[in-house]
Amino acid sequence: MKNDVIKLSATYTKMIFRSWFQYKVDAILRSLAVFMREATSIIVIYFTLTKFDSINGWNIYEMLLLFSLVYMTYGILIIFFTGLRDFGHTVRDGSFDRYILRPRGLLFQLIFANADWFAAVGHGGLGILLFVISAAKLGVVWTPLRVLYYVFAIIGGVLIQGAIFLFLATLNIYLLETNMLKEVFYWNMRKFSGYPMSIFHKAIQFVMTFIVPFAFVNYFPAQFILRKDDMAAYSEIFMYIAPFVGIVLYMLAYLFWRFSIKYYKSSGN
Amino acid sequence: MVICNSVIKFVLKNIDLHIPKGKVVGVIGASSSGKTTFLKLLAGLLQPESGEIYVNRCNPLGKNIATLRETAALFAKVPVFDEKENIRDYFNKIPIVYGLKKSDFDDRLRSVSEALDFEKYMDLKVTDLSFGMRRRAELGTIFCRDAKLYLIDEPCLGLDQNGKEAFYEIVRKCQREGSTVIIASHNMEDIKNVADRIILLNEGQVVFYGDIEELHKRFIPMDECFVQYEGRLPDLSDLEIEQYRIDNDKIQIRYNSNHVTSKEVIEHILSCTKIKSVHIKQEDLSESIKTAKAISENG
Incomplete structure (x- = not known):
């Protein structure tokens, strides 16, 4: 059965690639378009910041480190969680029942049948590029501990956002339309997270730390190397728990999901 | 199962x-x-x-x-x-x-x-x-x-x-x-x-x-029998039928199949006259849906 699961995920992946390589130019343009679209917004910020020296003590390269973490985690995220991001559609058009009828895990099917590899290349590529640039400019010394920390921080960051997607996806079972919630709680928070959290109003800082904990995706992990002065406002411990927040959050979202599937079957939606 | x-x-x-x-x-x-x-x-x-x-x-x-x-x-x-x-x-x-x-x-x-x-x-x-x-x-x-x-x-x-x-x-x-x-x-x-x-x-x-x-039998018992006959008009008064219609040499007979079977109807006609063709039509299944509905509405 284990072996089977690997075979199945490989088949799903192969099929996604094959259908997309039928339109090679389209596939390459897709990755490129995503890359360009996102890079443009970074360039705008870059030139804006050349007018100022820093934002709250953060210079442009330190901010690029924040951005790079957002993009790297998002790149991995849409390989695994596109199915959940677009779950509302799946529930509304009835395809969700199709997944229930198959003798396979629901999340497994949602994840592997919908992986968006090409956008992932665009986002992930940009993330890696920004990360390399900023780390080089900042002269980061890579100790094994730091490398290990970042590997886990990135995994944790993916899981945090995955948990947000899973939670919002699950809400689709109760509500017909959750795009507005996704806009507010995911996309807006994501925009905020490109800037050092300390510049925002206290309420937003609270939301980003405890409600939609985007601060653990990039702000606290970045502080692990940078140790900026504004870290004094938060507990040191946030920096160290950052890689683990994702696991806990994802577990909670998963429990909510399991509970809701039962509800789905009793309500018939 | x-x-x-x-x-x-x-x-x-x-x-x-x-x-x-x-x-x-x-x-x-x-x-x-x-x-x-x-x-x-x-x-x-x-x-x-x-x-x-x-x-x-x-x-x-x-x-x-x-x-x-x-x-x-x-x-x-x-x-x-x-x-x-x-x-x-x-x-x-x-x-x-x-x-x-x-x-x-x-x-x-x-x-x-x-x-x-x-x-x-x-x-x-x-x-x-x-x-x-x-x-x-x-x-x-x-x-x-x-x-x-x-x-x-x-x-x-x-x-x-x-x-x-x-x-x-x-x-x-x-x-x-x-x-x-x-x-x-x-x-x-x-x-x-x-x-x-x-x-x-x-x-x-x-x-x-x-x-x-x-x-x-239960919901749509009404059958219809179309007979084309040759010779004299068959006498239908002995049969338990709902209604019949005669049109030249054709008879259309409507009967409840719980009361009288198609076989009995045909045999009866055969005993009186010669038959050229027979066509038996059962009611459409969809009628049963209507019947069920009518029964439940009338208690």
């Missing part, structure tokens, strides 16, 4: 049923009488409010791998194909998803795709298919699996006559192989052609469960 014990869900009230293995069962009833809900319960898509359901001795709700493998369900409102992939891609995934032996699956798929005649559309995407073709391919997705229970909601929607006949043939073949097939349909012709048992639902209640002959 299927057991329902006082199942209540939405419109369905106190469903008590036992469907043995190897039967082809047609579920009929007016719109919103609970046909689809019934099938969804058996497929494990819905949880009953109360009561128990067993499919092949298991509760279909628990994500039981064996049960899901042995059940093949097709619902009118659940899309089957992904718009991004072509038909062949979808079929290639089936043996892996369901853990089937590739060679067996390929053999079965070949015979099903030939029977339903969608082999030549395999490399197209679903958006490029006409509605009828898509329906054939969709039926193919369930019959290409060797399931013990087939649940089909409105199977012949959009199928032409050839498609329908191919469908009947496949259902009969599955029955010969020992599978149970449950079909919910508005189309009485489909049901009449394949089902050996009927479930008649009216406002969520099973008002009839049994074979077609029995259904005719």
